[in-house]
Structure formats: structure tokens, C-alpha cells
């Protein structure tokens with residue numbers, strides 16, 4: 785087993801885990817439509833349904849964290865009908881602590897933005913869906929999960 789096949793296997797495992805995302809490694813420095821630079825050796829991920837810039841990272845673990853956070857943004861956008869600007873206050877999975885401020889997510893800033901932007905029914909729907917993922921990933925008790933995801937609304 786050489787480095788290349790180990791690396792490729794790790795990419796494919798990440799693709800399988802993420803579902804819907806393709807994971808690549810840039811062999812030479814390149815750019816995406818002249819908008820996003822992808823340095824040689826960096827990894828990038830794009831979702832097959834989204835015509836938006838790829839997520840770029842120096843290593844697969846960082847890429848994984850960024851894509852998992854992006855999936856949360858996408859779930860919220862799906863309920864809201866458009867993206868909600870959370871300014872980097874997204875959960876780092878599997879802990880579901882905020883990448884922006886370190887608080888349990890949704891943190892104060894995220895709650896404020898979500899409540900201000902979304903219609904109540906859609907907000908409840910989005911939070912209830914995310915609560916299911918967070919409960920299993922972060923091993924939250926049912927009471928803790930309810931308080932954190934829907935109890936504040």
C-alpha cells in the first residue's frame with residue numbers, strides 16, 4: 785500500500801460518509817472558475833446538486849468538518865427556502881459546539897439570527913430535524929436535546 789492509494793481510499797471513505805459530495809485532491813494548483821484558488825495538494829469537495837464554489841481544505845479532517853457544517857447550513861436553507869447568514873456560527877460535529885464561539889450550538893448568535901430570519905413553523909421544523917442528528921452524534925439526553933434545539937424557540 786503506497787501513500788497514493790491510502791490517500792485515495794481515505795477520500796473515497798469520506799465521500800461515502802458524506803453522501804452527495806465528491807472529494808478531490810488537487811495535484812497541481814488550480815482555481816474554480818477563477819473564483820476559488822485550490823493550492824496543489826489541497827483537498828476540495830463539491831456537492832453534485834449545488835452550483836456553488838467547492839469547499840477547500842489542506843487536509844481531509846478539516847474538509848470533513850467544513851462539509852458537515854455546510855450540511856447543517858443546507859438543512860436550514862431547505863426549511864427556510866433560502867440560506868440564513870450565520871457568520872461562521874455553525875456546529876463542529878460530532879460535538880455540536882459552535883465553531884465560531886465554542887458554545888453549545890445553536891449558540892446565542894445563531895439563535896438570534898435564526899429567530900430573526902425564519903418563520904416560526906419553519907424554524908421549529910429545521911431545529912427538530914437537526915436535533916435528531918445532534919442527539920445521536922453528540923449523545924445528548926432527550927431532555928438536553930429538546931432544551932437545546934427546540935426549547936428556546
Ligand SMILES: [Zn+2]
Pocket residue numbers: 873874882883884885886887891892893894
Ligand atoms: Zn457561536
